[in-house]
Every structure is written in structure tokens, then in C-alpha cells.
Amino acid sequence: MEDRIQQHLNDKKANPPIHVYSYQFNGATVYYETSPCCDQYTTLYAADGKVLCHPDGGFTGRGDGKCADFSKNRTEEKLVWQDPR
Known part of the structure; x- marks a missing residue:
């Protein structure tokens, strides 16, 4: 996730700002990344x-x-x- 965060910081600021949350889901830690705006997918990542x-x-x-x-x-x-930002 550190690479994804750095990528966001290198990009133009999104509106609304990007958030990353961790959850437990199906017995594993996962990371949920919000989308910058309308009609765009959010993304769920495995710990790896x-x-x-x-x-x-x-x-x-x-x-x-x-x-x-x-x-x-x-x-x-x-x-x-x-x-x-």
C-alpha cells in the first residue's frame, strides 16, 4: 500500500480526497481504497x-x-x- 499512497501523492489531489482503510474480510486483512469521484470503482487489495x-x-x-x-x-x-493535501 505504501507504493499506492506514494502514487496518490505524486498525482494531482483528488476531489474528494483518497482514503485507504483496512478491514478484516473472509479471515484476512484487506485494504479498501476509495475512488476520487463519480462512477469510478473503489478497489479492494489483499495484504500483499x-x-x-x-x-x-x-x-x-x-x-x-x-x-x-x-x-x-x-x-x-x-x-x-x-x-x-
């Missing part, structure tokens, strides 16, 4: 940085459908990072 799915966002607001149970089954939300 692999993209697991896009839980929400997009034109339908329902993501890519690969982890439709994420919002219902996630626990232990922690804010990891938010763009300070």
Missing part, C-alpha cells in the same frame, strides 16, 4: 497488494460484482491513510 475486486462504484454503484458481500461482511475498520 494484489487487487481482489472492486466492491462498489462504477455506473451501477455495485462495483464489479466479484465481492458483493464485502460491505456486509467486513469488520474492524481502521483508517490507514487519507490524502492530507
Whole structure:
């Protein structure tokens, strides 16, 4: 996630600012990255940085459908990072 955070800091500030949260999901720590705005997917990463799915966002607001149970089954939300700019 450190590489993703650095990438955000190198890019133009997003509106709304990007946030990264950690959760427990299906027995593992995962990282949820918000999207900068409208109709864009959010991204859910495994602890090793692999993209697991896009839980929400997009034109339908329902993501890519690969982890439709994420919002219902996630626990232990922690804010990891938010763009300070």
C-alpha cells in the first residue's frame, strides 16, 4: 500500500480526497481504497497488494460484482491513510 499512497501523492489531489482503510474480510486483512469521484470503482487489495475486486462504484454503484458481500461482511475498520493535501 505504501507504493499506492506514494502514487496518490505524486498525482494531482483528488476531489474528494483518497482514503485507504483496512478491514478484516473472509479471515484476512484487506485494504479498501476509495475512488476520487463519480462512477469510478473503489478497489479492494489483499495484504500483499494484489487487487481482489472492486466492491462498489462504477455506473451501477455495485462495483464489479466479484465481492458483493464485502460491505456486509467486513469488520474492524481502521483508517490507514487519507490524502492530507
